[in-house]
Amino acid sequence: MVPIEKKENFIQYFKKNYVLYLFLVPAIILTIVFKYIPMYGAIIAFKDFSPMKGIMGSDWVGLTHFKDFLTSPNFKDIFMNTLKLSFYGLILGFPVPIILALSLNQVRRAAIKKNIQLILYAPNFISVVVITGMLFIFMSPTGPINSLLSIFNDKPVSFMTDPEYFRSIYILSGIWQAAGWSSIIYVAALANVDPQLHDAATIDGATLLQRIRHIDLPTLKPIMAVLFILGAGGIMAIGFEKAYLMQTSMNLPTSEILPTYVYKVGLQAGDYAYSTAVGLFNSVINVVLLVFVNFVVKKLNEGEGLY
Known part of the structure; x- marks a missing residue:
């Protein structure tokens, strides 16, 4: 039990700083309205949902929709496409912000550092639609990239329609767009490092790499541990917009992922119950991965994890 003295101290602190707690109210309301209340709708994953009957009036079918999805012919391809796209994106993209932050930390002139940061952060504010449009323009058969490749190859490469190139383009463009912005938290952490530690290490003869290490x-x-856990826990929660915008009828073998499949089945085909079951399956996988990765990281990181 919480000691009475601590309770009284908290009450006094709350009365003194209640205005600060009022700032939390909008965030709490938004979280409840857009995160918790929609959980009620997940019930239709276990029902033969009909808009005319409503959620409670629809017939209960249990795990039928989950079984249909797990036994469908395209389950393996869609699941593996989602897993590969997320896993490769995490493994290749996770170190980049760290490297950028360590590099920026070595820039001593403030003006130059700010200009570099501006260039690195700018792609994050470009719309996904614009990014995708840029990819189609630059990588079209008549685009600048194929113009350069024409020096070595007479036949243009169909980057945006060939399934072989979809993952590479998606991942690399995502890293380019997000790496600079993701490095902010690492830059802020490095700003708290006492410069005297580096000075002392330099006097002792430590090299740059040794000081970084x-x-x-x-x-x-x-x-790094917390962000890696969050990244691994959301490995199946890949973005829908960019993958859908980059899809063509020819690159579907590698571009069809769970979020785009849910969109097509749920909103386009109108099978709300089945698409909800697929989305719920995706969420369960994310939770399992989050718990597992947090457990592994805590074992390897001397008990330090997300929770």
Whole structure:
């Protein structure tokens, strides 16, 4: 039980700073309205949902929709496409912001550092629609990339329609767009490192790589652990918009993923119950991965994890 003295101290603190707690009210309301209340709708994953009967009036079918999805011919392809796209994106994209932050930390002139940061952060504010349009323009058969490749190859490469190139284009463009913005938290953490530690290490003869290894990386280690857990836990929660916009009828073998499949089955085909079951399956996989990765990281990171 919480000691009475601590309860009284909290009540006094709350009365003194209640205005600060009022700032939390809009966030709490938005979370309840857009996160918790929609959970009620997940019931239709277990029902033969009919808009005319409503959620409670529809017939209960149990796990039928889940069984239909798991036994469908395209389940394996869709599941593996989602897993590969997310896994490769996490593995290839996770180190990039760290490397950028460590590099920026070595820039001593503030003006130059700010200009570099502006260039690195700018892609994050470009719309996904614009990014996709740029990809189609630059990688079209008559685009600048094929113009350069024409020096070595007479036949243009169909980057945006060939399934072989979809994952590489999706992942690399995503890293380019998000890496700079993702490095902000690492840059902020490195700003708290005492410069005297680097000065002392330099006097002792430590090289740049040794200082990064023994001073900077230990500072970033807790943040890296938390962000990696969150990234791995959301490995199946890949973005819908970009994959859908990059899809063509020819690259579907590698571009069809769970979110685009849910959109097509749910909103386009109108099978709301089945699409909800697929989305719920995706969420369960994410939760399992989150718990598992957090457990592994805590074992490897001396008990430090997300929770």
